[in-house]
Amino acid sequence: MIIVINGSQWGDEGKGKVVDLLADRFDIVGRFQGGHNAGHSVYVGDKAFVLRLLPSGIIHEGTVCVLGNGMVIDPKAFFEEVDQMIEQGISITPERLKVSSRAHLIMPYHRALDHTSEERLGNEKIGTTLRGIGPAYEDKAGRRGIRVADALVPEVLKSRIERNLEEANRIIVTYGQQPLYADQIFEEISALAERLRPFVTETSAFYAEAKRQKKNILLEGAQATLLDVDHGTYPFVTSSNATAGGASVGSGIPPHHITGVLGIVRTYATRVGEGPFPTEMLEEEEDMANLIRTRGNEFGSVTKRPRRCGWFDAVATRYSAELNGYDSLALTKIDVLDALDELKVCVGYMIRGERVDTFPAVSSDLRQIEPIYETLEGWKEDTLGITDIDELPAKARAYVDFLSESIGVEIGLISTGPERDQTIILKDSVMESWFTGNDQAAIDS
Numbered sequence: 001m002i003i004v005i006n007g008s009q010w011g012d013e014g015k016g017k018v019v020d021l022l023a024d025r026f027d028i029v030g031r032f033q034g035g036h037n038a039g040h041s042v043y044v045g046d047k048a049f050v051l052r053l054l055p056s057g058i059i060h061e062g063t064v065c066v067l068g069n070g071m072v073i074d075p076k077a078f079f080e081e082v083d084q085m086i087e088q089g090i091s092i093t094p095e096r097l098k099v100s101s102r103a104h105l106i107m108p109y110h111r112a113l114d115h116t117s118e119e120r121l122g123n124e125k126i127g128t129t130l131r132g133i134g135p136a137y138e139d140k141a142g143r144r145g146i147r148v149a150d151a152l153v154p155e156v157l158k159s160r161i162e163r164n165l166e167e168a169n170r171i172i173v174t175y176g177q178q179p180l181y182a183d184q185i186f187e188e189i190s191a192l193a194e195r196l197r198p199f200v201t202e203t204s205a206f207y208a209e210a211k212r213q214k215k216n217i218l219l220e221g222a223q224a225t226l227l228d229v230d231h232g233t234y235p236f237v238t239s240s241n242a243t244a245g246g247a248s249v250g251s252g253i254p255p256h257h258i259t260g261v262l263g264i265v266r267t268y269a270t271r272v273g274e275g276p277f278p279t280e281m282l283e284e285e286e287d288m289a290n291l292i293r294t295r296g297n298e299f300g301s302v303t304k305r306p307r308r309c310g311w312f313d314a315v316a317t318r319y320s321a322e323l324n325g326y327d328s329l330a331l332t333k334i335d336v337l338d339a340l341d342e343l344k345v346c347v348g349y350m351i352r353g354e355r356v357d358t359f360p361a362v363s364s365d366l367r368q369i370e371p372i373y374e375t376l377e378g379w380k381e382d383t384l385g386i387t388d389i390d391e392l393p394a395k396a397r398a399y400v401d402f403l404s405e406s407i408g409v410e411i412g413l414i415s416t417g418p419e420r421d422q423t424i425i426l427k428d429s430v431m432e433s434w435f436t437g438n439d440q441a442a443i444d445s
């Protein structure tokens with residue numbers, strides 16, 4: 001089976017835990033877009049792993065991990081993360097970590113350009129992570145990018161750096177920063193590329209062979225659906241396709257070979273950085289936002305920045321479900337809501353006095369949304385660590401069913417805490433078939 005997993009909202013839905021749970025069932029876990037801006041936290045026993053670039057599967061010794069062609073890779077950040085993992089006792093070898101020869105490299109001038117980009121955008125600031133990811137994708141689309149394979153040929157690497165740096169330096173200097181030097185960049189990157197060489201693989205051919213051998217493959221999205229460059233809240237989005245379609249392009253796996261799509265939804269919403277957020281808890285609901293933020297530990301896993309918190313947005317999540325073609329959903333963090341008297345769910349949008357049923361394309365419209373809420377009763381009981389659906393309080397069950405119906409997709413997994421075993425898997429769900437390896441669509445294909 002080949003399953004895509006991604007976040008249905010604006011990220012931080014708790015995908016790390018679900019991928020970690022599934023990784024045992026999969027031979028290969030690959031990423032297909034983004035760079036070292038993912039920021040998953042995975043807890044195993046008393047060990048905490050923070051993964052930015054590597055797939056969460058790397059923690060499972062038996063799993064082979066792939067960085068796909070759709071990604072942008074900062075070779076320095078790559079080895080920092082690899083070295084950190086090795087220090088934490090994870091074995092990382094070219095046998096179990098493959099880097100696509102067609103992935104683009106993030107160069108030192110991309111980081112410098114990222115620092116100028118927010119200034120260039122003026123009041124349409126995006127709140128990027130300043131790691132050079134956006135500028136690297138700009139160069140990819142502008143056909144100036146340097147790919148992993150290029151960096152392995154010194155003459156090619158040198159001439160591309162020289163050509164690109166001239167233009168990059170013009171911008172960097174205009175914004176009052178120090179110019180960079182081609183020789184220094186060449187030395188740094190060619191040394192890193194040599195270290196990278198054993199990991200470099202024709203990953204689409206690797207996947208094709210894996211498929212012939214009937215291996216199970218999990219394709220892990222980073223960021224989330226509403227941050228997709230085409231379908232998200234543009235321009236407040238990431239630079240790549242985080243939706244399920246991106247998994248095919250960004251891995252080189254034919255779309256019809258993908259056998260299932262799993263969406264991660266959280267019982268409430270959060271958003272990091274700028275950008276429209278229709279169900280955000282504003283000043284009058286500040287106490288509620290603080291409660292959820294504290295109970296859910298909604299602070300950036302790398303930056304520690306407090307995340308904006310909001311109510312569950314069923315309109316946006318239904319939009320995500322249709323875009324991705326979700327077969328089953330994992331609902332995370334139900335325990336965070338245990339303390340609440342009432343829960344609001346956004347079931348419709350009003351814009352300038354008119355009801356809209358689709359997710360608006362224009363960010364100024366998104367900012368004018370007045371959410372239409374339905375209010376459900378809170379359960380006010382402890383759900384932390386429940387593993388059996390029959391033990392879930394009836395009102396919690398009603399909340400789960402209400403979300404599933406409004407999104408239009410089954411909820412096959414409920415996460416009741418950060419640990420692996422704090423999980424309910426629903427019997428006879430599509431989700432269960434992925435956990436047991438009895439996915440009929442995959443067996444038939």
Ligand code: GDP
Nearest residue numbers: 012013014015016040041332333415416417418
């Ligand atoms: P990701 O990038 O989508 O994996 O999001 P994060 O790394 O920010 O993960 C969300 C955080 O929530 C992590 O600290 C997880 O351990 C934690 N988490 C995941 N699922 C649950 C859950 O069901 N309940 C609670 N309380 N925490 C959870």
